[in-house]
Amino acid sequence: MTVLLEAEGLTKTFGSFKAVTSMSFAIQESHCVALLGPNGAGKTTTIRMLAGLLAPTNGRIGFQGVREGGSHCERIGYLPQSPSFYNWMTGYEYTVYAGRLCGLATSEAKAAATKLLERVGLANAAGKKIGSYSGGMKQRLGLAQALIHRPKLLIMDEPVSALDPVGRRDVLSLLRELKQETTVLFSTHVLHDAEALCDDVIIIREGQIALQGGIAAIQDENRKPVIELTVDSDAHSQAWLAGMKARMRREGEASTSSPDSLAALIKHIEISANHARLQVSEVHAARQMLLEELASEKIGLLDMKVGHSSLEDLFMKVVSE
């Protein structure tokens, strides 16, 4: 594996506010990497630093083939969170203009624009004014603009967040193709988009990396058995569910193992009304004890499912802790 970009101790403060604190990560060549985090986590700030638009307060960014202190900006294609276009230009004129700004000769820019507009599915709309484009078309135009100088790394800030479902689907499928051709880093607050496209994920929260690594490895490492339980919605049953949380807490606080071994098997519990989701350490024993208790407490069981936690659970846990 070859490292294309490496960030070390990347930090950005605005006044006394730390938007990004000491982030270190590497982007491997040909990988697709998602920078995943909730609103305000520091995604745009990080991306703007990587794209060379914002000077880090601290830390360094290294890029393959660029000497220390040199600029890697021309090797990056960047699509901002809310790109603004000149609506009076046509898609073709805008793409040529972007190519000229990147230093391409006019003939080169024209040839590249024609090819790229075709590539992003805008060949038929190339001669139309950008003002008439849909959100999805504008985003695809943004991609053509970002790729015009054949960058080594394509960086996109929430490329599908502002789109309707059709636009999302179109742009996601285009990204699926583009990631075969170039290294990609994009930010999102939607786990599903990261799972659908990426090899690696960097999960950030309050400006810090909460978790990073290959998606498949993270999924494997964090697969925990889960039992989902729906009981009758009468007061007795709901009180029993709520009581389980208290028992689990007591068990956690106890210094020695207590005789209440069901509570000891429960590692995490979420309850809403008559439904509970239990993360357990040992699924067979926990299921058995649950069934025994339901019978002895005379609680009606409406549904019980045994499965595994998903990356979604992990993401929610990481960002809400």
Ligand SMILES: Nc1ncnc2c1ncn2[C@@H]1O[C@H](COP(=O)(O)OP(=O)(O)OP(=O)(O)O)[C@@H](O)[C@H]1O
């Ligand atoms: N120029 C600035 N001055 C002061 N604070 C800023 C500035 N830019 C960003 N911030 C703050 O830094 C934090 C991170 O912002 P950032 O835009 O990087 O988050 P984000 O993860 O991209 O969020 P979103 O999902 O809403 O796009 C936020 O609390 C934001 O208010």
Ligand SMILES: [Mg+2]
């Ligand atoms: Mg942002």
